[in-house]
């Protein structure tokens with residue numbers, strides 16, 4: 001059966017990009033899908049062998065420039081990877097996805113030439129992984145005012161506090177820490193970003209246990225106890241750390257939208273096949289019921305609309321024209337629409353949708369993360385409403 005998402009992407013993206021999508025899709029079908037259930041039941045993170053295989057395919061270097069050892073691709077390539085891997089597992093997709101869109105991206109956007117040369121080649125090979133240290137136990141949506149502090153001591157900085165929800169922490173070589181450096185400065189100018197090696201003395205990592213979404217993705221807490229870093233560990237400029245973080249999140253939100261659409265694409269194919277196979281009343285398939293058809297058609301419409309919008313936003317992103325509101329809007333809409341439809345999709349499949357091996361419950365749980373991750377949808381609406389309030 002041809003996947004509905006393939007039909008749309010074939011029309012929407014150039015031939016070479018579609019060929020790339022197909023290669024990642026085939027990898028995901030062969031190397032991820034058959035193992036997912038056992039990884040889940042054994043509560044395993046994405047195995048190192050899978051990460052290595054994705055590294056060998058060049059996925060960790062996708063949008064990194066060739067001069068720094070990457071594939072020289074663009075943001076659309078990154079989102080196509082999200083669509084291809086996320087069809088089976090958002091956890092697997094987010095591993096290279098976050099490594100790039102949250103880990104390598106701040107270095108690409110705001111790093112000095114020396115930082116780019118020092119880190120990007122190893123990041124592109126998948127030998128190093130950066131994590132994005134924005135969220136804290138006491139600072140989620142209110143991220144502009146971190147409780148993690150960095151205090152100047154001669155020509156060094158001393159960092160203290162705790163970050164949490166750090167995706168990929170288990171494999172991380174470095175964390176980009178967003179820390180308070182100028183408490184009395186205006187909002188948005190109080191913080192600085194630092195590149196801190198995970199092996200640095202005083203850095204402690206702990207995996208956050210009990211998470212029932214993105215189960216194969218590593219999510220960690222990272223503690224900093226009097227961690228000393230040199231001045232050149234600053235990423236971007238002093239007291240402009242929030243700008244580094246929000247600029248990074250623009251691209252990250254497009255990637256999250258791709259994950260939501262990947263789950264929607266999976267559910268659509270699953271439901272339309274199931275609706276033709278499941279026989280109830282008069283030996284006929286449930287797909288003849290108009291209510292069942294309604295759900296399937298709504299999923300199809302949402303998928304085509306979302307993919308078209310995503311390709312458009314990726315183009316705007318590459319042209320440096322995508323506004324923060326536009327990036328927020330597509331993330332809000334794709335995550336909300338896909339998760340709302342997922343519940344209906346499960347309902348039309350009936351009781352069988354409860355089972356892990358059926359696949360929908362995994363996507364249902366993972367879609368929750370797309371609603372709160374990289375800015376909760378409700379908080380992002382604060383941003384989206386701004387241009388609407390101008391006279």
Ligand SMILES: Cc1cc2nc3c(=O)[nH]c(=O)nc-3n(C[C@H](O)[C@H](O)[C@H](O)COP(=O)(O)OP(=O)(O)OC[C@H]3O[C@@H](n4cnc5c(N)ncnc54)[C@H](O)[C@@H]3O)c2cc1C
Nearest residue numbers: 132133134135140141165166167372373374375376378379
């Ligand atoms: C699996 C996972 C992975 C993550 N990975 C990372 C990562 O790699 N790096 C990182 O830094 N963070 C990461 N995060 C954190 C994520 O970005 C935060 O969860 C998110 O920003 C929301 O913060 P919070 O959970 O503290 O919710 P809170 O800020 O406590 O908000 C809770 C709720 O309050 C409401 N609310 C809050 N503020 C507003 C507002 N202004 N307007 C209206 N309503 C509002 C909303 O309903 C919101 O959902 C991850 C989260 C998850 C679940």
